[in-house]
Amino acid sequence: MAVLSVGVVLLVVFGVLGAAVPVPYVAQVPGPTFNTLGEIDGEPIITVEGRERTETEGELTLTTVGVSRAGLSLVEAVQGWFDDEVSVVPEETVYPPGRSEEETREANRRAFLTSEEAAEAAALAELGYPVKVVVRGLSEDSPAEGRLQEGDAVESVGGRPTPDLETLDAVLRAIPGGTEVTVAYTRLGRPGTATVTTRSAAELTDGGATGGDAAAEAERREGSLLGVLVLEQPAAPFDVDIAVEDVGGPSAGLVLALGILELVGGTDLTGGSTVAGTGTIGPDGRVGPIGGIQLKMIAATEVGAELFLVPADNCAEALAAPQPQPPLARVATLDDALTALADLRAGRTPVPC
Structure with a gap:
């Protein structure tokens, strides 16, 4: 009986410690999604000044990853490891050493603003502006x-x-x-x-x-x-402004560029479909890899995406996802994404991962 009592006490102690003692990990989960052709709190995400904005019925949705505060408890970390919709990663991969959470958020916000500029440049270059x-x-x-x-x-x-x-x-x-x-x-x-x-x-x-x-x-x-x-x-004869608060990092670049093209390019890119995606973009239209691809695929599934645009360098990780997923299209450039959307409109299968 004494041995049993000691065992119970130890379990209680370890349980309390596991719930209270932080470990150097954070949890990543599917974050909010934003239809770049739509609005936030009644205000358009993409505003066009100097020309009429094209009306569209489809959706071009950017996906995000939500991140917990630094320092999960041991119990939270273990629970996350067994949850397909949670990714438990070392704290330093999200919050670099020597930088506070606030400084990290500010750096991520600057990266998002840089991606806005790159998205605009890539879209306007695609339209042929000098x-x-x-x-x-x-x-x-x-x-x-x-x-x-x-x-x-x-x-x-x-x-x-x-x-x-x-x-x-x-x-x-x-x-x-x-x-x-x-x-x-x-x-x-x-x-x-x-x-x-x-x-x-x-x-x-x-x-x-x-x-x-x-x-x-x-x-x-x-x-x-x-x-x-x-x-x-x-330089175009109109001005584009993008307003998405509380989103950081450069991974929205591709979808923002497509959103601009949908609204000013004269072509209905989505054909009324819901398309989601992710990927950085350079002013030259090259699409780069991002983090959290499987979590973003979950978010895309939840909004009913009929196609998910995947950076070419993320394809292997995307295909390894354990959960159901929308059809995937492999894109290495903005032109690849436009071709995938054209295939979707025509009823063809876009080039897959």
Whole structure:
């Protein structure tokens, strides 16, 4: 009886410890989904300014992964290992050492915003719009405040054409700081001009670079600043804005690019079907792998997806999923995704994983 009593006590102790003592693991689960052609709280996820947005009946759904707080209990971790809809992974794979959860969320949010820009660039390139120097933001106390704005394509400075970043940097280096210059731009397809008094490059702060790091370093030595952040990307006669809060990471890029094409490209990509997917995207349209593919497939199944777009490098993991799954289409590029959607509309089987 004494031995039995000790055993019971030990079980209780281990049970309490298992429920209370944290282990260095986190749980990943299927996260919320968002139809990029739809709305959140009454506001469109993708807004188009400068042209009429195409009406569509289908859905292009981006999938996400939900992550628990750091430090599961031992019991929670064990339960997760036996649950097909939970992935238990080392904490450091989600929350890198030396970075707080808040810092990690902020980094993931920045990655999402970068994916938005890449998605827009890839979609506009697919539509054939020319690459130009486009304003993506203004520095603090920018001399161009109220004169230039995000989305403007800078055509010339002081009468000298600026077709690319390298030329723009050369033009600005040749202009003394404090010079009044005329900046010609195109805004939503319409030409315009602005008079800007440049700032000396010697006044450059971390927030006031024009162009990339190399260009910023060159401007520290000589020339002028417009006080704008610019990128080379396709310039369209309309503006696209994407609003999805509380989503981080770059894996929405592919579906965002398809959403833009559906709304401004003139082709009904979904044919009224519900299509889900995932994958990073580069401005050149290349689709990259992501994490949590099997969990995202569960989310796609739950929303009734008739096709799930899988990055080519995730296909092996997708095929190993233990649970039922929607039909999978292997995509390595944006063109592959468009071909898969065309096959779906035509009743053909898209190229599978």
